[in-house]
Amino acid sequence: MxxxxxxxxxxxxxxxxxxxxxxxxxxxxxxxxxxxxxxxxxxxxxxxxxxxxxxxxxxxxxxxxxxxxxxxxxxxxxxxxxxxxxxxxxxxxxxxxxxxxxxxxxxxxxxxxxxxxxxxxxxxxxxxxxxxxxxxxxxxxxxxxxxxxxxxxxxxxxxxxxxxxxxxxxxxxxxxxxxxxxxxxxxxxxxxxxxxxxxxxxxxxxxxxxxxxxxxxxxxxxxxxxxxxxxxxxxxxxxxLRTQLEERYEHISCDLSASVGVEEFEKMLHNPKQFQLVDVRSPEEFSDFHLEDSINIPLQELPNRTDEVDLNREVVLICQSGIRSEKALNYLNQQFECTIYQLEGGLQNYTHYGDNH
Known part of the structure; x- marks a missing residue:
């Protein structure tokens, strides 16, 4: 055979x-x-x-x-x-x-x-x-x-x-x-x-x-x-001639204080009313999977939908890998003075953390 x-x-x-x-x-x-x-x-x-x-x-x-x-x-x-x-x-x-x-x-x-x-x-x-x-x-x-x-x-x-x-x-x-x-x-x-x-x-x-x-x-x-x-x-x-790997290959945010690690984020989810969770992925991605209590404002729509961001609370921005959420973070920081964070590594990092804990 x-x-x-x-x-x-x-x-x-x-x-x-x-x-x-x-x-x-x-x-x-x-x-x-x-x-x-x-x-x-x-x-x-x-x-x-x-x-x-x-x-x-x-x-x-x-x-x-x-x-x-x-x-x-x-x-x-x-x-x-x-x-x-x-x-x-x-x-x-x-x-x-x-x-x-x-x-x-x-x-x-x-x-x-x-x-x-x-x-x-x-x-x-x-x-x-x-x-x-x-x-x-x-x-x-x-x-x-x-x-x-x-x-x-x-x-x-x-x-x-x-x-x-x-x-x-x-x-x-x-x-x-x-x-x-x-x-x-x-x-x-x-x-x-x-x-x-x-x-x-x-x-x-x-x-x-x-x-x-x-x-x-x-x-x-x-x-x-x-x-x-x-x-x-x-x-x-x-x-x-390379003999060793770089210390890290991920991009490092210029403002590390604006990033929330997965462990800290996990604790924040126990008190969802303390902050607003804004998912900046596409509507299709959001429909496939999203975290409870999150709202969807796709990155490309953000400039026209900033009124939906609750500036009276802390805001956490999330996307799939952290790239789009950081872009959203930089944009909002230029427009407003408020407390805004982004989930480090995005949802893929968070779900990977959840699979191992």
């Missing part, structure tokens, strides 16, 4: 049984089981990669379903990693899966990445991307990069043999105000599937040697025009 499963690959000239054997003996880590991670997982699993690790600690939401088709409405509220592995095992029971139900951090990155041959960046934020890059440089591992924005996507391969790293292309992490946010700007559901499949192909090329990976080349895909371009870039030797 195993021979028949991969017969369309083993009979392929230039791939053959040797290519299949290389896949079977290989291990790949996918960081993120969302829009990009799902197609990468499904195809690497179907094609016979022997060992697959997944790093993911989010739960399935209704808004995920338009671009993460491995999940269904019956899965809403369940851990992504658990559901993904169950369905992938049904697709191919011969694959060995390793479950890393946690967020990647400076404390665990080197340990998690070390056993794998190739790392796939299927994340949606810059801090984790720079963390993955630096860990891969230290461990001397290639990683396959993918990124999304609206109708467009990017793909490249970093740290492959003597090729450039992510920092050779993007030396510095952009500032918070420069970061695109798919929760606000959106992404067409099929684009992650296209870019994720490009990433999966690069993984196959690295593992089997059937062609040159996109090392030193950035592929730019425009879904509306179906145009593909490639931009070449060179190695900065200094970026290959």
């Amino acid at each position: 195993s021979a028949n499963r991969y017969i369309r690959q083993t009979t392929l000239k230039g791939f053959g049984a040797a290519g299949q054997a290389r896949l079977q003996s290989s291990s790949v880590l996918i960081v993120g089981a969302g829009g990009l991670g799902v197609p990468v997982l499904q195809y690497l699993n179907a094609m016979g990669v022997g060992t697959i690790g997944i790093v993911e600690n989010d739960k399935i939401e209704l808004s995920n379903l338009q671009r993460q088709p491995i999940y269904s409405e019956q899965d809403i509220g369940k851990p992504k990693i658990k559901v993904a592995i169950e369905k992938l095992q049904a697709q191919n029971p011969t694959t060995i899966f390793h479950c890393h139900a946690e967020f990647l951090s400076t404390q665990n990155a080197l340990e998690i990445l070390k056993p794998y041959d190739v790392i796939v960046d299927a994340t949606d934020n810059f801090p984790t991307r720079y963390l993955i890059n630096d860990a891969c440089v230290i461990l001397n591992k290639p990683f396959v990069y993918g990124a999304l924005h609206a109708f467009e996507g990017q793909v490249s391969v970093f740290n492959y043999q003597l090729g450039p790293t992510y920092r050779c292309l993007f030396p510095q992490m952009p500032g918070k105000n420069e970061m695109p946010d798919c929760n606000v700007n959106g992404v067409l559901g099929i684009i992650p599937g296209i870019i994720g499949n490009f990433q999966a192909l690069e993984v196959i090329k690295i593992l089997t040697g059937i062609a040159e990976p996109l090392s030193g080349k950035l592929l730019l895909y425009d879904g509306l025009t179906q145009k593909i371009q490639q931009v070449s870039f060179k190695t900065n030797p200094e970026n290959k």
Whole structure:
């Protein structure tokens, strides 16, 4: 049965049984089981990669379903990693899966990445991307990069043999105000599937040697025009010399006193009348999940709805990751003199805290 499963690959000239054997003996880590991670997982699993690790600690939401088709409405509220592995095992029971139900951090990155041959960046934020890059440089591992924005996507391969790293292309992490946010700007559901499949192909090329990976080349895909371009870039030797991770990769707020940690926030929730909780996510996100007694004022609507903010009480702003709530905090502080805080790390940090306490 195993021979028949991969017969369309083993009979392929230039791939053959040797290519299949290389896949079977290989291990790949996918960081993120969302829009990009799902197609990468499904195809690497179907094609016979022997060992697959997944790093993911989010739960399935209704808004995920338009671009993460491995999940269904019956899965809403369940851990992504658990559901993904169950369905992938049904697709191919011969694959060995390793479950890393946690967020990647400076404390665990080197340990998690070390056993794998190739790392796939299927994340949606810059801090984790720079963390993955630096860990891969230290461990001397290639990683396959993918990124999304609206109708467009990017793909490249970093740290492959003597090729450039992510920092050779993007030396510095952009500032918070420069970061695109798919929760606000959106992404067409099929684009992650296209870019994720490009990433999966690069993984196959690295593992089997059937062609040159996109090392030193950035592929730019425009879904509306179906145009593909490639931009070449060179190695900065200094970026290959890294021996340790940064102390932290998250942006540090210029006003730490305006941030509320999850433990303090948990205590505040016992006295909800003492403060107003303002959720600045989109109406769709708020509808999928929100905290009791919170009101929804999307960030882009805030300038026209400041009258709904109760300036006579303390105000706590929340969003998914803390990026939008900090923007809202900065805006309100410019307009009013009042006591305003934002939840550090957003709802994803709060729910992660709740899962572990």
